[in-house]
Amino acid sequence: MAFDPATLRFDDRGLLPVIAQEKGTGEVLMLAWMNAEAVARTLETGRVTYWSRSRASFWVKGETSGHVQELVDLRIDCDRDCLLAVVRQVGPACHTNRKSCFFTAVRDGGEVELMAPMG
Amino acid sequence: MAFDPATLRFDDRGLLPVIAQEKGTGEVLMLAWMNAEAVARTLETGRVTYWSRSRASFWVKGETSGHVQELVDLRIDCDRDCLLAVVRQVGPACHTNRKSCFFTAVRDGGEVELMAPMG
Numbered sequence: 001m002a003f004d005p006a007t008l009r010f011d012d013r014g015l016l017p018v019i020a021q022e023k024g025t026g027e028v029l030m031l032a033w034m035n036a037e038a039v040a041r042t043l044e045t046g047r048v049t050y051w052s053r054s055r056a057s058f059w060v061k062g063e064t065s066g067h068v069q070e071l072v073d074l075r076i077d078c079d080r081d082c083l084l085a086v087v088r089q090v091g092p093a094c095h096t097n098r099k100s101c102f103f104t105a106v107r108d109g110g111e112v113e114l115m116a117p118m119g
Numbered sequence: 120m121a122f123d124p125a126t127l128r129f130d131d132r133g134l135l136p137v138i139a140q141e142k143g144t145g146e147v148l149m150l151a152w153m154n155a156e157a158v159a160r161t162l163e164t165g166r167v168t169y170w171s172r173s174r175a176s177f178w179v180k181g182e183t184s185g186h187v188q189e190l191v192d193l194r195i196d197c198d199r200d201c202l203l204a205v206v207r208q209v210g211p212a213c214h215t216n217r218k219s220c221f222f223t224a225v226r227d228g229g230e231v232e233l234m235a236p237m238g
Contacts, residue, residue, distance in 0.1 A: 003225045017136050017201075019147060026145025028138060031201045043225065075221040076230070078213050082136075082150045084221040094197050102194040102203040106122045106162065111195070 005039040009081040015051060018083040020093065023072045029093035030101040032059075034083065039074075046071050048085055067091040092118045124158040128200040134170060137202040139180075139212065142191045148212035149220040151178075153202065158193075165190050167204055186210040211237045 010016050015033040022029055032050040034042070038058060041049040045060075048069035052059040062068030069087040076083060094101040097117035105112045129135050134152040141148055151169040153161070157177060160168040164179075167188035171178040181187030188206040195202060213220040216236035224231045 001230045002228055003230050017150060019138055019150065021147055028140055028147065028203055031136060031138065031196065074225045075233070076223040076225065077150065077220040078215050078217075078222070079220070082220075084147055096197050098197075101196040101198070101201075103197070104195040106193045106195065109121055111120045111122050114194070 003043075005036040005043075007080065008036065008039065008076065008083075009079065010035065011081075013053075015053070016081050016083060018048075018050065018085055020048065020069060020085050020087050020089070022089050023086050027100055028102060029069075029087070029089055029099070032061075039083070042071055042085070043074065048087055062090060065091070065095075067093065069093070122162075124155040124162075126199065127155065127158065127195065127202075128198065129154065130200075132172075134172070135200055135202060137167075137169065137204055139167065139188060139204050139206050139208070141208050141212075142205050146219055147221060148188075148206070148208055148218070151180075158202070161190055161204070162193065167206055181209060184210070184214075186212065188212070 014035045018034050019031050020029045035051045038049045038051045048061045048071055050059045068090050073086040092099050098115050103115045105114055133154045137153050138150050139148045154170045157168050157170045167180045167190055169178045187209050192205040211218050217234050222234045224233055
């Protein structure tokens with residue numbers, strides 16, 4: 001069956017959430033958003049390309065920082081309203097220079113920082 | 120620092136996306152949504168509790184199916200608008216009886232099913 005991004009279920013802004021997971025380690029790196037055109041560009045170029053809600057523009061991950069995400073595999077969930085991008089991540093995924101955006105944990109009723117910025 | 124779910128950034132529906140990842144394997148199981156009260160209930164009970172958008176009600180994962188998610192660790196992303204729940208999953212996470220909701224991959228321009236329903 002040929003894949004058409006238009007068959008995905010986008011929200012009322014035309015977006016769906018995309019989870020980026022690192023190939024090999026399985027670490028969940030970040031969550032961002034794509035519209036249908038970002039999905040198509042990601043598949044065409046092999047470079048993970050999101051839609052930046054704050055800048056209202058396409059966001060080729062790492063285009064300015066060099067911290068690109070090379071697409072390894074793109075997966076669709078059962079409801080077709082969420083994607084999982086398995087990637088090779090160059091450098092940190094997070095804008096705080098940490099490997100993953102999920103560096104804070106809730107433990108014993110408080111917040112704990114799990115990882116430091118990369119050197 | 121004490122954790123208060125009200126300090127998270129919810130969307131205009133009062134929700135944020137939550138990624139469930141299996142402890143140990145690192146497999147990404149599903150994505151669903153929580154409001155502030157669902158976050159609080161998840162932390163209080165140790166049972167992952169979402170907000171069902173379709174039913175407009177709290178959804179204690181596995182309450183009817185038995186396929187519960189025991190919370191191991193709850194992580195907050197850098198923007199505080201997304202959570203990562205590390206869980207112990209009993210049985211399949213997906214309503215199709217598959218381990219993960221992300222059982223379809225886009226490969227060579229088509230869709231490929233990666234896993235069968237659990238027996």
